Amino acid sequence: MSVIQAQTDEPIPLWAYAWSTQPQPGDTARPQIPPSRDLRPGDDPDEIYEMWTVEGSSATYSRMDTRDGGNVIDWFPGDHPPMTDLMRHGPESLRGVVGNRGCASCHLPNGKGRPENAPPAGQPVEYTIQQLKDMRDGLRYSADPRKPNSPTMNLLAAAMSDEEMQEAAEYFAAIPWTRWMYVIEAELIPEMHLEEGNMYVTVGTEATEPLAGRIVETPVDEHQANYLRNPRSPWNVYVPVGSLAKGEELVVNGGEGKTIQCGICHGADLMGLGAVPGIAGRSPSYMMRQLYDMKKGTRNGTGVALMKPVITNLNVEDMTNIVAYLASIVPPPAPNDVQ
Structure with a gap:
């Protein structure tokens, strides 16, 4: 088996998809609860x-x-x-x-x-x-x-x-991209509850849970973010210790030929260039899913061909470091930004 094939066959980075176990043959998505104004079981x-x-x-x-x-x-x-x-x-x-x-x-x-x-x-x-x-x-x-x-x-x-x-x-x-998250390198993080298929929610107050190579995005205030759907409520992002420096090397310099500098296509500030999307300061879970989906062949279409040389030699750890660093970049403030 080639190195490239072995990297492609790496298990799904579960933290990015918000699952605790790998998918099994025959698994499918459970239907989402449809929007309605009906009371649900257990509602007060x-x-x-x-x-x-x-x-x-x-x-x-x-x-x-x-x-x-x-x-x-x-x-x-x-x-x-x-x-x-x-x-x-x-x-x-x-x-x-x-x-x-x-x-x-x-x-x-x-x-x-x-x-x-x-x-x-x-x-x-x-x-x-x-x-x-x-x-x-x-x-x-x-x-x-x-x-x-x-x-x-x-x-x-x-x-x-x-x-x-x-x-x-x-x-x-028409909406400028502005800061939305706070990136923290950590070995231990507060205890998390994983809402399978959705997100991590902080339930502990002391840093006792090993991060163990994951990236964990969690609301700073779960009540504001989830219960009230407050779009100004920010997020904490825990990333592995050392990932920011390793990610910066890959993003800025290409990791000594392992990949291609992101700024060539995404712009020097990584905020997007022409029809190419911005990647600075955005959700690392989302960006990781896109990189992994491209490697697995489930994300295709216009633009993916340009990404193939970028991701070919990257393994899951490399991609984790890349999205950690990208998430840590603070976008420029927008005029009259109140967030």
Whole structure:
């Protein structure tokens, strides 16, 4: 077996896909809970309709409102362009269909996204349109077949018209990418609870859990980020000790010929160049999934051919170091940035 083949066959980096075990033959994604305003088993009606506020916002929403992905809430309308019906309610062809949801439901009204999905804010219009077309055409799917939101996204992309793809791409491109996370090198981290297929949530207060080569993204305030869906609530990112220096060497210098300098295509500041996406200061879980999916052949389409020489000689540890360093880059502040 060649070195390249051996690297391609490395097990899935479970932390990036938010699973604790490797997928097994026949595994598939469990359907996501469709957005609705119905009470779910275990709901307390008094609690679910209690009204909440968040600091800096004049809006009030209930828990029922925050989880209604078919009518997306907006804590901070001034942080982004006006939300369109596509952002708030989803593709027109799926309105009234079970499972439809607005783009801003998962990616948030400010386009920052979360570890389990993409952060499209600030990405070039051409790039976002191409990704939606690739999803529509079956060229992008997850290397881990259990990932629940991958088929959801492909379904939504397939339902979008060309005009809606353009609308979504222009909306997100108009939002500058700004700092969203705080990267910390660590050997031990607070105890985490893994929501399988979703994200890590901090449950401990003392650093007792070995990081063990993973990268762990977790909300600074789980109540704000998950319960209230506050799009300004930031994230802590724990990365292995030494990964930032190793990643910088690969990103900036190519690791003595092991890969190609990222800035050649992604721009000197790694904030994107032309139709090539920005990669600075973005979710390492998302970026790791893209690199691994490309190596496994589950992400294809325009642009992937350009990435093949970049990833050919990289192993999982290399890619972990790369995305750790990229996540640590602080993007330039946007005018009037309140986050």
